[in-house]
Amino acid sequence: MSDRSITDIDIPGVIDTNSTDFIDEFYNPLLTRASEYKRGVGYFSGSWVQSASRGLATLAEQGGSAKWIMSPILDSTDREAIKKGNKARCDEVIRESLLEDISSLETALDNQTQNAISWLIADGVIEIRFAVPTNGLAGQFHDKWGILRDADGNRVAFHGSQNDSYNAQLNYESYDIFCDWKHETDLTRVNKHEERFDRLWNNEVDSVTIHTIGETIRRELIQLRTTDERPYTPPDDESLSHNITLRPYQQDAVDAWFENNHCGLFQMATGTGKTYTALGAMDELNQITDSPLFVVVSVPMTHLASQWAESLKEFDYTSPHFIYGSANPSWKKSLDRIVSDFNLGLSDTEIVITTHTSGSKEEFRDTITRVDGEILLIGDEVHNMGSEHRKKGLLPAYDYRIGLSATPERFYDEEGSEYLLRYFEGTIYKFTIGDAIPEYLSRYNYYPRVVEMEPAELSEYRTYTHKIVSTKNNPQSDEETLSRLLQNRARIIKSAEAKFAELRDIIQESDVDHMLIYTNYEQINQTQKIMTDEGVIHRRFTAEESDDERQEILSAFASGTFEALVAMKCLDEGVDVPSTKKAILMSNSKNPMEFVQRRGRVLRRHGDDKEPAEIYDIIVVPTLNPDAELLESEQSIVEKELDRFNRFVKNANNTTSAELSIQRIRTAYQV
Structure with missing residues (x-):
């Protein structure tokens, strides 16, 4: 933990100017410990900077940054022009307003504050954008809140009534x-306030238009300096850059990517840092290329977008754009603006985070092909991008390509797998779970728990087996009928009653702590009932919860508020749950993509914890005493x-005992 943590400050839930000096007792203590400050405010004055100079200087000296959204001073004529949507006039109005503000700064501020x-603007410590209500809102941008x-x-x-001006302090x-x-x-x-700020900053709110100051205005602000000496000591070059150092194998993957003409698939075990590896490659490319870089990060599920955004912050890329419906209903308009600004040279790097579904839509594809510059695609859990529809999102326009997956081959889809290999120009780096244990992933004990079907279940299972054999042997049968029969028979295995008794036994004999329980739709209610009966504090984690709810659930799980999560498929891919210590596999398909990902969730290292993880795998067989007919059909x-x-x-701690525990199955079915 840093020795300058904001948690060291005694911060009350409410403060007011009657009992608190906002500058000395709130702003300066926080700013001197902050690495990032986001502020949305109606009005701002240089006098506030003068008052908070100590905190801002320390923020700058520590390599921190500040983003301010504020309201420009506009008269009624200006507002009418903006309301009518004349872009050229809008830009001119904002520019004139800013020039007036600059002139005011020159006359109103002493040299020290002006400098x-x-x-701060010249060094990029402070970035300013202006907000103008539009689309039905005729007033001013008047909100006041911040995040440090x-x-x-x-x-x-914090959220309250004060503007950043001297008068507001009175x-x-x-x-x-x-x-x-x-x-x-x-x-x-805090999440809501930061999400609100980020959406405004990225111009993703329908009723507010955000204006950047532009390079011309920025230069005029910088020219206010009357001295070549900063009023603070800047950090050295090393501290200005991020402090992420890739692990040796991650750097090997990056080197292989550069050697393969900036294309390739990284086949890396779940939990070994595929995200960091991809961002390391992106960052290195961005440092050496002379051209502006447009980056598209594509994720399989929306709740992974915020996880990528957090990782990007660690590499000092703090303003990615969320371009998909649930985060930004106006994503098409936002993407069009981002591309236009990029093409105009308003930024050297733009990063958009989208989903595989949104990225394959025609509107997304058409807009991306308009990018005037080099484009990098990072495909997370890339095996999901090989379906017939999502392949449309794999554009020739992407100059550079990174595909990430522990299991890049698509199950039962050889054509899709080959397409991905061709598009990404092969798997250029592999790092297996065996390579990662124990240095980078936790050791684990594997406990197969064999259960048999109940007599009624076995009878039904046999009936379906006879129908399946009959259908296969009937040349007039169609594939749909056979598929339905196979699904119905598989459902008997997935919902076998003995699984629930076994689950109860495992919970009673285990110390339930940071446990994941993987179920399916048919099992989840009964599984939760057992957890409640056994006194386990738990929460379900499914596709039904919103992205915000999922983040809250994961945070509560990490802190120990919930002892267990009962999860369906949305925890299979990419979700970082390093605090997990145990997993129970109640439901599994035969798809390696699914069960390999599930194993990976529990093997992520958490702090200095050296204890092996525990994986309980409930394996259902029809019976351990099969007759000749069952042996033939089920072998x-x-x-x-x-x-x-x-x-x-293969990689378990307890290979011998695990092998012994399923020897009965091997003997009974001669496998």
Whole structure:
């Protein structure tokens, strides 16, 4: 933990100007410990900078940054022009307003404060954007809130009535304050306030238009300097850059990517840092290329977008754009603006985070092909991009390509797998789970738990087996009928009653702590009932919860508020849950993509914890005493079922005892 943490400050939930000096007791203590400051405010004056100069200077000296959204001073004529949507006139109005503000700064500020603001802008410590209500809102941008983050990622959000001006300090004003490390309610509010700021900053709010100051205005602000000496000591070049150092194998993957003409698939075990590896490649490319770089990060599920955004921050890329419906209903308009600004040279690097579904839509594809510059595609869990529809999102326009997956081959889709290999120009680097244990991933104990079907289930299972054999032997049968029969028979295995008794036994004999339980739709309610009966504090984690709810659930799970999560498919891919210690596999398909990902969730290292993880795998067989007919029909099925066992046992701590525990199956079915 940093020695300058904002958690060291005693921060009350509410402050007011009657009892608190906002500058000395709130702003300066936080700013001197902050690495990032986001502020949305109606009005701002240089006098506020003068008052908070100590905190801002320390922010600058520590390599921190500030983003301010504020309201420009506009008269009624200006507002009418903006309301009518004349872009050229809008830009001119904003420019004239800013020039007037610059002139005011020159006459109103003493040299010291004027120089401070100019140097902060020149060094990129402060970036300013202006907000103008549009689309039905005819008033002013008048909101006032902020978020501060320290080097350890702790955040404080505040919301209240005060503008950043000298006069506001003389008023009776107040702030509500929320600290994300204190409790879940505060965490939720901090997330909401930061999400609100980021959407505004990225011009993703329909009723507000955000204007950047532009390079011309920026230069005029910088020219206010009257001295070549900064009023603060800047960090050296080393501290200005991110402090992420790739692991040796991650750097090997990056080197292989450069050698392969900036294309390739990284086949890396879940939990070995595929995200960091891809961002390391992106960052290195961005440092050496002379051309502006447009980056598209494509994720399989929306809740992974925020996880990528957090990783990007660690590489000092703090303003990615979320371009998909649930995060930004106006994503098409936003993407069009981002590309237009990029083509105009308003930024050297733009990063958009989208989903595989949105990225394959015609509107997304058409807009991306208009990018005037070099484009990098990072495809997370890339095996999901090989379907017939999503392949459309794999554009020739992407100059550079990175595909990430622990299992890039698509199950039962050889054509899709080959397409991905061709598009990304092959798998250029592999790092297996065996390579990663124990240095980078946790050791684990694997406990197969064999259960048999109930007599009624076995009878139904036999009936379906007879129908399946009959259908296969009937040349007039169609594939749809056979598929339905196979699904119905598989459902008997997935929902076998003995699984629930076995689950109860495992919970009773285990110390339930940071446990994941993987279920399916048919199992989840009964699984939760057992957890409740056994006194386990738990929460379900499914596709039904919103992205915000999922983040809150994961945070509560990491802190120990929930002892267990009962999850369906949305925890299979990419979700970082390093605090997990145990997993119970109630439901599994034969798809390696699914069960390999599930194993990976529990093997991520958490701090200095050296204890092996524990994986309980409930394996269902029709019976351990099969007759000749059942042996003949089920032998190949049981053999496929043991494919998961063979993969899991290979790298387990307790290989011998695990092998012994399924010897009964091998003997009974002669596999």
